Each structure stands twice: as C-alpha cells, then as structure tokens.
Amino acid sequence: MSKGNVLVREAMKMNPLTVKPQTSVEEAAKLMRDNGIGNCIVVSIKPIGIITESDIIKKVVAENRSARDVKVEEIMSSPIIVIDPLSPLEEAMKTMGKCNIRRLPVVDKDKLIGIVTHKDISKISPILHEISREWYDISKVDKVYLEGRVFSGKCEDCGTLSTNLKNIDGRLICEDCKDALEYE
Numbered sequence: 415m416s417k418g419n420v421l422v423r424e425a426m427k428m429n430p431l432t433v434k435p436q437t438s439v440e441e442a443a444k445l446m447r448d449n450g451i452g453n454c455i456v457v458s459i460k461p462i463g464i465i466t467e468s469d470i471i472k473k474v475v476a477e478n479r480s481a482r483d484v485k486v487e488e489i490m491s492s493p494i495i496v497i498d499p500l501s502p503l504e505e506a507m508k509t510m511g512k513c514n515i516r517r518l519p520v521v522d523k524d525k526l527i528g529i530v531t532h533k534d535i536s537k538i539s540p541i542l543h544e545i546s547r548e549w550y551d552i553s554k555v556d557k558v559y560l561e562g563r564v565f566s567g568k569c570e571d572c573g574t575l576s577t578n579l580k581n582i583d584g585r586l587i588c589e590d591c592k593d594a595l596e597y598e
Contacts, residue, residue: 422506423499425538426520426528432457433465435487439474442486443467453517453529456490460524463490464517496521499528503538506530 433442433454442454442465456463465486473489474481497506497518506518510532520528568575569588579586582595 419502419504420538421499422497422501422503422518422520422530423528425503425506425534426499426530427534428528430455430519430526430529432526433486434458435462435485435490437486438482439465439470439484439486439489440481443470443481454486455494455519455526455529456486456492457526461494461496461519461521461526463487463492463494464519465490466517494519497530498522503530503535507535 431445431449431451431454433445433456435456435458437456446452446454446467452467454465455461456465463486469489469491470481473479474484495509495513495515495518497509497520499520499522510516510518516532518530519526520530568586569579569591570585571587571591571594574588574590576588578589580589580592581587582592587595
C-alpha cells in the first residue's frame with residue numbers, strides 16, 4: 415500500500431444501523447427516521463443485504479403494500495456489496511461508481527464493522543469525490559454525439575459492407591436497413 419492513501423476505515427462510520435431479515439419495513443423505516451439515516455444493513459449471522467429509503471418508496475409505497483406486513487428481507491438489495499476496512503478510499507469510490515450505489519458496508523472477516531458513504535468520502539476527500547464525478551462523466555455514453563457520427567463497417571442487420579453506417583439504438587445499421595426500420 416502506498417503512502418498517502420486514505421483507508422476506508424478512516425472515513426467510515428462505526429456501528430451502522432442493523433435489522434434482522436424478519437423485521438417489518440415499518441419498524442426499519444422508524445429506526446431510520448429516529449437515527450436520521452437513509453439505510454439499514456440486514457444482518458443474519460453476517461450482513462446479507464441493505465434496505466434504503468429508495469427501496470421502501472419503490473418496493474412498498476409505490477406498490478401500495480403495507481409497510482407493517484412487508485419484511486425487510488422481501489425488499490432488501492442482496493447480495494450485498496461490501497468493502498474491507500483496509501482498502502483505499504479510491505477503491506471504495508470506484509466500487510460505488512461501477513455498482514451504482516452510494517453506500518458500502520465495511521466488513522472485516524464476515525463481521526460488519528461500519529459503513530462508508532459518498533458523503534463520508536466527500537467530507538474527507540473532496541478531490542476524490544470530484545474525480546469520481548469525472549469517472550462517471552467519462553463512462554456515460556454521449557448518445558447525441560454517437561447519433562451524429564457515420565461509421566464504416568458491416569451492417570448489423572443485413573451484413574452488407576458500408577461506409578455510411580449510423581448508430582441506431584446501439585446498433586450500426588446501413589441506410590437501407592435504417593429506412594426499413596422507419597417503415598415498420
């Protein structure tokens with residue numbers, strides 16, 4: 415490990431809020447509200463999932479289900495993505511970006527010891543947060559740019575070689591096939 419690396423353990427919050435799989439969503443939501451946080455780690459013997467405010471909204475409220483009757487195990491995100499406390503904070507940011515998540519439970523030998531969030535990383539390393547934004551921007555596909563480009567190669571629909579292929583819904587298609595799509 416190179417000098418100067420900030421480790422996950424230096425940015426994480428200790429003692430994250432946990433619930434059992436059979437806990438009702440209503441009870442978990444009240445715990446989150448009372449603790450002023452937006453997530454609970456679901457723990458059996460070891461961490462098995464995570465439930466967030468977003469999970470409650472999308473999987474319970476929007477589906478008109480009763481939070482009292484739904485168990486957290488029914489709506490939790492699982493398998494859970496975790497990180498080691500001795501990992502560099504940069505690795506945590508990369509994992510969050512690749513997995514499209516904002517929270518990473520910190521686990522040491524299958525034992526939950528903390529949680530690190532985008533906010534925690536922003537506080538400890540604003541520059542790292544800016545770099546993660548740039549990674550995200552670079553990884554996004556610029557659809558407008560791609561739609562305006564002309565490519566050479568083989569049409570993915572008919573197999574004809576062409577110097578005038580257009581990107582249509584992620585496929586390179588010749589003019590004839592493009593016209594045929596418009597008439598369907």
